Amino acid sequence: ISRYSQGTYISSWHPGSTASFSFNGTGFTIFGLQSNTSGDFIVSIDGQNHTGTANTTETTYLAPLFNSSILSNSMHDVNSLISNGGGDDGDRKNNDDGDDSDAGDDDGEPNPPTMEHKMYQDSDLHFEYLPQEAWNTDPAHVNEFKNQSGHSTSMANASLTFTFTGDGITLFGSIGPTQSSSYSVSLDGGPAIWFNASMSWWSCDEVLYHASNLGQGQHRLVVTNGFPGGGGGGGRGPPGPGQSIQGRQQVGGGDDPSQTGTGTVGSFDFDYAMVQGANLAVTSTQSSSTSPTSTSPSDPSTSTSLPSTRK
Secondary structure, eight states: OTTSGGGOOBOOOSTTOEEEEEEEESEEEEEEEEBTTBOEEEEEETTEEEEEEOBOSSOEEEEEEEEEOOOOSEEEEEEEEEOSSSBOOEEEEEEEOSSOOOOOOTTSOOOOOOOEEEEEETTBTTEEEESGGGOBSOOTTGGGSGGGOOEEEOSTTOEEEEEEESSEEEEEEEEBTTBOSOEEEEETTOOOEEEOOBOSSOEEEEEEEEEEOOOSSEEEEEEEESSOTTOOSOOOOOOOTTOEEESOBOTTTSOOHHHHOOOOOOBEEEEEEEEETOOTTOOOOOBOOOOTTOOOOOOOOEEEEOOOOOO
């Protein structure tokens, strides 16, 4: 398993099994295992079928199983179907959010797209943490966070609100065995979408939430740890026209875990946010206080490129 990206993969040997995802961009690549026991598959892009095979005489991990790079710059739906009894070990799907091609780097992985972004450290005044006493500035492994700064909570219903101006947003933080398997994100007053940060291994600088094509202007994002007060309602709401929503969604399509009984309240550790299409003339250099006994270093918002989350 260590030969797969971040030590994880998904496999199926059953004809008719499918794996689906949606993205906003001009191309993507599916990576996985090629071997003499792997089988054939069909990839459907927006309803158009394309055939492929993972069956080869030599065994290759992280092999590009399928690539498409000539799509229109818009939302696309991709469905991969096993067409015979071989295995199709899908490892990693790489979305190209711009016009750059995935040329790859020295270790065989595709290079992430480079786009102008603005980074907001967790201590920036654009963030509001409520209730303040539920949050601390000493998450596990904080020395591995950006600027050794982060915010953490283990309290159900504790929330993080981020107000920003731009066209897209990505939140970064930690995943791991003690992280929350049920946190929700609501954008611009829309219905909550549920996500899961609980994994068998620990890793920082991971994408906790991403949304693109929001439209220029001011947006308000609210992250809530654990079950909402009073339960009920919500569930997953669909993205708006042309929007792309990404993250580790709850099993069952992002349903409200207060209704399904799934998910556990663990630690939600937040590091920083990246805003696409931000007003780069606006910066904040002050830090927000969340605890009378804890301090967090100031960090100005900076223009940078979207980093890779690979370790």
